[in-house]
Amino acid sequence: MNGWKRKGFDRKRGHEVRNTVRSTGDPPASPLGDLLEMHGRYGLLLRLVFRRFFAPIRFSEAQAETIRSLAGKGQIIYVMQHASVLMYMFLNYWLWRYRLPLAVYGNGVAGFFLFQPFGKVLRIALRTASFLRKTGRGALFASRFREHLRNRRPIVLFLRAPRFSRLRAQVQSREILEALLALQGSAPHPVFLVPIGILWGKKPEKINRSFLDLLLGHQESPGLLRQIFFFARYARHSVVATGKVIDLGEFLETNQHLEPELLAKKVKWSLYRELDLARQEITGPKLKPRKYMIESILSHPPLRALAREMARSEGKSFEKVMKKAARYAEEIAADYDIAYVHFLDRVLTWAWHNIYSGFHVDQEGLQRVKECARKGALVLLPSHKSHVDYLVLSYVFYHNDLPPPHIAAGVNLSFWPLGHVFRKAGAFFLRRTIRGQKLYEAVFRTYVKKLLREGYVQEFFPEGTRSRTGKLLRPRLGMLSMEIDAYADGACEDLFLVPIAITYDRLVEEASHTREIGGAKKEKEKFTDLLRMPKFLTRKYGRVYIQFAPPLSLREYLKSRKLELAPMEPSRRRALVEDLGLRIGHAINDVTTVTPGALAATVLLNHLKRGISLGDFLLRASFLLGLIEGTGIRTTASLGNLARAMQEALDRFVEDRVLEKWEDPEGTLYTLDSAKRMHLDYYKNSILHFFLPFAMAACAFRLHGRDTLTEHEVLECLRFLQELFEEEFIFPPEDPVGRYWAKAREELCVRKEVMKLGPDGKILAEAKGQLAYLARLLDNYFESYHVVFRTAELHLQDKGLDEKEFIKRALLAADRLYRRGDLQRRESRSVFVFRSALDFLVSRGCVRRVPVGGGMELRMEAAGREAMESYRRRLVSLLPRGVAGDDW
Numbered sequence: 001m002n003g004w005k006r007k008g009f010d011r012k013r014g015h016e017v018r019n020t021v022r023s024t025g026d027p028p029a030s031p032l033g034d035l036l037e038m039h040g041r042y043g044l045l046l047r048l049v050f051r052r053f054f055a056p057i058r059f060s061e062a063q064a065e066t067i068r069s070l071a072g073k074g075q076i077i078y079v080m081q082h083a084s085v086l087m088y089m090f091l092n093y094w095l096w097r098y099r100l101p102l103a104v105y106g107n108g109v110a111g112f113f114l115f116q117p118f119g120k121v122l123r124i125a126l127r128t129a130s131f132l133r134k135t136g137r138g139a140l141f142a143s144r145f146r147e148h149l150r151n152r153r154p155i156v157l158f159l160r161a162p163r164f165s166r167l168r169a170q171v172q173s174r175e176i177l178e179a180l181l182a183l184q185g186s187a188p189h190p191v192f193l194v195p196i197g198i199l200w201g202k203k204p205e206k207i208n209r210s211f212l213d214l215l216l217g218h219q220e221s222p223g224l225l226r227q228i229f230f231f232a233r234y235a236r237h238s239v240v241a242t243g244k245v246i247d248l249g250e251f252l253e254t255n256q257h258l259e260p261e262l263l264a265k266k267v268k269w270s271l272y273r274e275l276d277l278a279r280q281e282i283t284g285p286k287l288k289p290r291k292y293m294i295e296s297i298l299s300h301p302p303l304r305a306l307a308r309e310m311a312r313s314e315g316k317s318f319e320k321v322m323k324k325a326a327r328y329a330e331e332i333a334a335d336y337d338i339a340y341v342h343f344l345d346r347v348l349t350w351a352w353h354n355i356y357s358g359f360h361v362d363q364e365g366l367q368r369v370k371e372c373a374r375k376g377a378l379v380l381l382p383s384h385k386s387h388v389d390y391l392v393l394s395y396v397f398y399h400n401d402l403p404p405p406h407i408a409a410g411v412n413l414s415f416w417p418l419g420h421v422f423r424k425a426g427a428f429f430l431r432r433t434i435r436g437q438k439l440y441e442a443v444f445r446t447y448v449k450k451l452l453r454e455g456y457v458q459e460f461f462p463e464g465t466r467s468r469t470g471k472l473l474r475p476r477l478g479m480l481s482m483e484i485d486a487y488a489d490g491a492c493e494d495l496f497l498v499p500i501a502i503t504y505d506r507l508v509e510e511a512s513h514t515r516e517i518g519g520a521k522k523e524k525e526k527f528t529d530l531l532r533m534p535k536f537l538t539r540k541y542g543r544v545y546i547q548f549a550p551p552l553s554l555r556e557y558l559k560s561r562k563l564e565l566a567p568m569e570p571s572r573r574r575a576l577v578e579d580l581g582l583r584i585g586h587a588i589n590d591v592t593t594v595t596p597g598a599l600a601a602t603v604l605l606n607h608l609k610r611g612i613s614l615g616d617f618l619l620r621a622s623f624l625l626g627l628i629e630g631t632g633i634r635t636t637a638s639l640g641n642l643a644r645a646m647q648e649a650l651d652r653f654v655e656d657r658v659l660e661k662w663e664d665p666e667g668t669l670y671t672l673d674s675a676k677r678m679h680l681d682y683y684k685n686s687i688l689h690f691f692l693p694f695a696m697a698a699c700a701f702r703l704h705g706r707d708t709l710t711e712h713e714v715l716e717c718l719r720f721l722q723e724l725f726e727e728e729f730i731f732p733p734e735d736p737v738g739r740y741w742a743k744a745r746e747e748l749c750v751r752k753e754v755m756k757l758g759p760d761g762k763i764l765a766e767a768k769g770q771l772a773y774l775a776r777l778l779d780n781y782f783e784s785y786h787v788v789f790r791t792a793e794l795h796l797q798d799k800g801l802d803e804k805e806f807i808k809r810a811l812l813a814a815d816r817l818y819r820r821g822d823l824q825r826r827e828s829r830s831v832f833v834f835r836s837a838l839d840f841l842v843s844r845g846c847v848r849r850v851p852v853g854g855g856m857e858l859r860m861e862a863a864g865r866e867a868m869e870s871y872r873r874r875l876v877s878l879l880p881r882g883v884a885g886d887d888w
Contacts, residue, residue, distance in 0.1 A: 035113035035124055038092040038102035042115065054093045056235040057198065058401075063242050064098040067194060070245065071101045074190035075152040077180065079271050081197060082221045083108025083158035086228070089115065091156065091196065094240065105145050106156035107176060145176060149183050157193070159271060160221065177264040184248045193267070195243030195274045201234035203338045204287040204403070205279070237342055239401050241282055243274030281373050284403030285455035290335040297329050297446045298322065306442050321439065328443040331414075332428050334406050340424035341394075341404055348395050354537045355508075356544055360636075361396055362591075365548025369498055370402065372551045376494030377452050379483055380405055383472055383501050383588050384461035385686075386509055387413075388544075392502055393459060394425065396546055406451055408460035408479060434478075448479075449486035452495070458483070462584055468513045469832050470685030472589055472730055475581035477574075484577055487554055488565035494556075497580070499549040499587035503686065505542020505595050506652075514678045517830050519811050545595070547634055549587035552580070585730040589689045594635040598687045599625060600649035601680035604659070604672055605827070606776050611662070611671040614650075621646050623770065627747050628690050653680075674826045681780070681827040689729060691777055696721045697744035697755075698774035700763075703877050707765040714763055715741060720874060721778075727839040728781065779880045783828035786879060787814045788837035789872045792847055796860035800850065803838070806858050810834045824880050841868060 042050070070076055080087055088109045095102050106112070113121060148155050159173050184191045200222075222230060230238070246267070255263060297303065307321040314321075352359070372378060382393055390413070394404040409427040413419060423429070428451075434441045451458055464476035480497075487495045507513065557580070558565065565573065603620045604612065622642060625635075638645040650670060653659040658676045662669040672680075700709055700717035718737045732739045748754040749763075754771055756764040765771050791810040795801055801809070814829040823829075838858075841847040846868035849856045860868070 035116055035121065036106055036109060037104045038088075038095065039116070040096045041117050046115070050089075050093050053231040053235050054090050057090075057238045057240060059094045059098070059240040061098075063240065064100060066242070066245070067100050068098075070192045070194070071154075074192055075149075076101055076154045077191060077193050078103055078154065078156045079193050079195045079275075080156060080158050081272075081275055082160045083162045084224070084227060085109045085111045085115075086224065086231075087158075087198070088112055088156060090198070101154045103156045104153045105148050106158060107145070107173065108158045108161050109156075146179060149179060152189060159268060173268065174264055177267050178260065180248060181252065181260060181263055181267070184252060191248040193246040193248060193271060195246075195271055195278060197241050197243075197275050197278060199239050199241050199279060199282050200230040201237040201338060201342065202239060202283050202398070202401070203234075204283040204285070204336075206287050237345075239282060241275075241278040241401075243271075243278035246270060246274065277374060280403075280455070281370060282401045282403065284457060287336060288454065290333055293447070293450060294326070294329045294333055296450055297333075297443060298326055300446045303442050303446050306439065310439060325439055325443050328440050329447065331411070332430070332444055332447055334426050334428040335423050336406070336426045337424045340421060341398060341426075344391070344421070344425055345395070345398060348391060351537065352395070355539065355541050357505075357540065358543050359392075359396065360543055360545045360593075361400065362547045363400075365550075365591075366396075366400055366402075368551060369496075369548060372496040372498070372553075373402070373457070376496050376553070376555070377455060377492040378405075378457045378496050378498060378551075380457065380459040380498050380500060381462050381584050381588070382459065382499075383503075383592070384463045384466050385470070385502065386466065386504065386507055388504075388508060389461070389466075389502055390422070390427070392544060392546065393500065397457075403457050405457040405459035408458070410465075430479075445482050445485065448482045449489060449491050452483065452486045452491040455492070462581060462588075466509075466513075468516050468682075469830065470682035471688060471728075472585055472592075474727065474730060475585050477577050477581050480581055480584075481574075481577045484554065484565065484573075484580070495554040496551040497554065497584060498551045499584045499591070501545075501547045501549070501588050501592040503545040503547070503593040503595060505544075505597055506540075507682065508541060510679065510682060513682060517678055517681075517832060519808070519831050542595075542597070543636070545593035545634075545636070547591040547593055549591045552583065552587070554580075579733060582730060583733045586732055589730055591634060592686065592689075594625075594628065594633060594639065594687050594690065595683075596636060596638055596645040596649040597652065598683040599639070600646055600653070601683035602687065602691075602777070604653075604670075605677060605680050605684050605780075605825075606773065607672075608776075611669050613664075613666070614647075614668040614670070617650070617670065618643060618646060620773070623773075624691065627694055627752070631743075633690055677826040678830075681830075688777065691774070692729060693740035693743040694748060694774045695777040696740060697748065698771040699778065699878055701765050701768075701771055702775050702881075703874065705877070707768065708758070709763045711761060711763060724785065724840065724871070724875070725781065727836045727843065728833070776880065778878075780825040780828045780830075781833060782875060782878045782880070783823050783825055784814075784830055784833040785837040785840075786872075786875055787817065787823070787828065788834050788841070789868060789875065792838075792841060792858075792860060792868065793865075793872075796847060796858055797865070800852065800857035800859040803849075803856060803858055806838070807831060807834055844868075844871070846871070 067076065078091060080091070083106070088106050089112070092102065094100075145155060155176075157173055157176050161172075180191055180193075248267075251267065251270070252263070255266060258266065303325065304322070307325060308318055310316070311318045311321045369378065380393060382389060390407060390409060394407070398404050404426055406426045406428055407422075408430050409422060411429045411431050413422060413427070414429045419429075428447065430444065431437075431440065434444065448458070460479045462475040462480060463473040464478075465473070467473050483495065483497075486492075563576070565576075568576070599621055600617075602624060603617055607616075607620070625639065625642060629635075636645070638648070650659065650661075654661045654670075656679075658672070658679050660671045660673070662671065696718050697714060699721060700714040701707065703717050703720075704713055715737060718740055722731055722736055722740075745755075745757075748771075749757050752767075752770075754767045754774075756766040758764050787810055791806065791813050794813075795806065795809055811829060811831070811834075814823060817823045818826065818829065838847065841864075842849055844867060846860065846864040848859050848861070848864065850859050851857075
């Protein structure tokens with residue numbers, strides 16, 4: 001893009017206009033028309049003003065490219081809402097800066113002649129005097145835009161006259177639209193209407209108007225004084241919005257049944273609609289005050305009916321129950337204020353610059369989200385690994401011209417002062433558990449439905465809590481169920497569920513996560529945590545990767561399955577919500593980014609010996625990366641140079657004292673302290689799901705203890721592992737065993753030749769070392785499940801145990817087995833994997849949760865012992881068998 005330059009471009013354009021051919025009988029074009037022609041010959045003072053107040057307002061290259069491509073196909077008409085010389089000059093600046101076709105005319109901006117070069121004004125004044133002598137004063141303003149239309153010159157169409165203008169605009173928008181429609185009906189070239197608007201500070205429009213709005217014009221149609229203020233105050237936060245281009249030829253063809261007068265009205269209405277949609281895409285719907293939202297919730301008929309029923313059953317007055325509902329609404333509702341978003345933007349930009357090397361945003365996926373925003377309501381469903389997640393998407397959306405979402409946050413984050421700031425930035429708060437709280441749940445459901453109906457973008461974490469292990473947790477379905485119920489009640493035409501993976505090179509909370517995995521109690525968030533922030537701001541945490549899976553349209557999902565929500569039985573609806581939750585989780589896993597740190601951690605943890613040479617390390621990293629390359633899995637750009645990326649990851653681990661580096665005569669050697677394995681396990685788990693098909697297939701040889709297997713035996717092993725780890729991993733929603741085996745067979749038999757298909761259809765272990773290496777990826781999970789099975793067998797035979805006590809005993813058992821050498825992996829001692837293993841035993845009826853004295857107790861009966869024994873026998877066959885013999 002070039003800045004403003006004083007060149008004679010306008011003289012050339014003027015020469016072109018003066019030499020255009022007019023039809024016989026047309027009125028002569030007024031020379032005053034040239035005074036409205038855009039140019040680039042402004043003086044030094046104005047150029048400085050433009051650079052200060054116009055340049056910061058963002059106008060994207062994509063928008064410029066759209067206009068540029070249209071200019072090559074036909075005639076462009078720029079459309080803006082309110083006539084203003086200042087807006088005309090602003091558009092002049094950006095069209096010139098991006099080398100786009102400059103407009104030669106704009107209705108309602110006669111004052112623009114004051115900003116033309118003096119010599120040009122003088123020449124036109126002399127020509128005007130001659131024009132008046134020949135034609136008379138009546139022709140001075142008549143038909144001066146028609147010449148430009150006939151000669152396919154760009155013009156600016158303002159839909160409304162200037163505020164408080166007593167003078168009739170030189171030409172009304174209706175006249176121009178009628179002329180355009182008449183011209184398009186006979187012209188061979190297409191005419192494109194390009195709606196353009198400025199979103200000041202990206203502030204959402206408010207439903208309430210103040211006295212200043214009445215006096216100086218509201219945000220959508222500001223008067224001159226307010227325009228000057230907006231340019232001075234909000235230039236850095238403002239953006240140019242372009243609506244969907246209207247092809248006038250296609251419009252005429254679609255609406256040929258309408259009369260000419262109605263056609264012009266419909267075109268004008270369509271332009272207003274496109275400008276409004278362009279605004280909503282960036283700022284969201286009109287902002288309604290928090291008080292209005294709360295009153296709307298409390299006046300919702302189903303909520304009031306529930307309050308009356310509770311008042312009767314509990315012997316309380318209706319007013320008292322409604323006061324309680326009002327307190328709940330106050331506790332829940334957001335209080336969005338764009339000023340706080342601007343403040344957070346400054347703070348976060350500074351903070352991100354200090355702790356991160358940058359954000360990698362999936363722009364293609366983000367564009368899909370923008371397209372869906374025009375068609376229905378958006379619900380963002382990101383993975384949840386860090387408290388930073390709450391801020392990342394709002395920051396990314398704000399900087400990519402999408403409205404920051406309303407975020408469902410845990411009530412634990414509502415502490416002062418962050419709770420106040422988060423609420424003002426769009427957070428609404430949810431209690432950790434709402435089971436048995438009928439009134440609270442009804443208020444919360446009503447609020448969610450209201451947000452959906454009003455068109456606000458929502459965000460919640462389907463996992464419900466941060467993952468301490470690195471892998472995606474199975475979804476909690478409460479919020480998703482509420483969104484689907486709201487859709488079923490007609491809150492929106494379509495609901496787009498957007499799975500999002502947020503991946504960090506390095507996690508801010510990695511130390512606290514490691515402690516909690518080992519059994520430490522989670523610390524409650526509090527004000528004093530803010531005092532520790534300077535410590536985090538002095539370290540670098542690499543890059544952040546935000547990847548968007550294709551949005552899932554709920555309407556299309558139901559249509560493809562021929563389902564209707566309204567008459568659906570509760571059990572079928574629960575199954576539908578669960579299926580959607582698993583699909584969302586699987587989609588998040590699919591777009592998770594493989595980082596160098598995660599790949600390096602996987603190699604280090606999967607090595608049997610204490611140390612590994614750099615050459616062996618790179619060999620294994622190349623093998624693992626080769627399994628997933630070319631399959632659509634997203635990796636960082638740095639992995640394009642694997643050796644360099646791995647060296648940087650190793651250097652970081654050495655700097656963090658996770659590894660020790662030794663310069664050996666035979667080459668560089670790295671050793672890993674067993675106490676640091678938990679630190680690396682988090683990053684390994686974040687990408688482990690990509691290797692599950694290969695690891696599970698390799699485990700079949702360990703399970704059966706042979707080097708030759710039938711396909712049936714491999715599939716049987718895959719089914720067993722899929723059942724065993726049902727609570728641990730998120731598998732493909734449809735035919736997981738078939739899909740995993742197809743992928744493993746393609747990669748291990750065809751591409752890598754790790755396994756071989758024999759002529760008799762049997763599967764041969766061709767590269768035994770590599771197969772054993774892949775099987776070891778799951779060793780810590782086998783050991784963790786073995787610990788839980790053993791603990792259940794020892795402690796649930798004769799009496800019941802509280803679940804917390806059971807996990808405590810499992811931790812003690814893991815410590816004892818590790819010290820004895822019966823467990824090889826330190827990371828097998830994981831509270832969260834123990835809980836998943838326990839959930840598996842409960843789901844299979846091996847262990848029962850029995851209500852006892854207001855709590856739950858774990859018990860095992862005779863039938864459960866027999867069922868668990870059948871699983872335990874196969875699990876024992878999968879346990880790692882020592883160091884010797886299978887290293888690669």
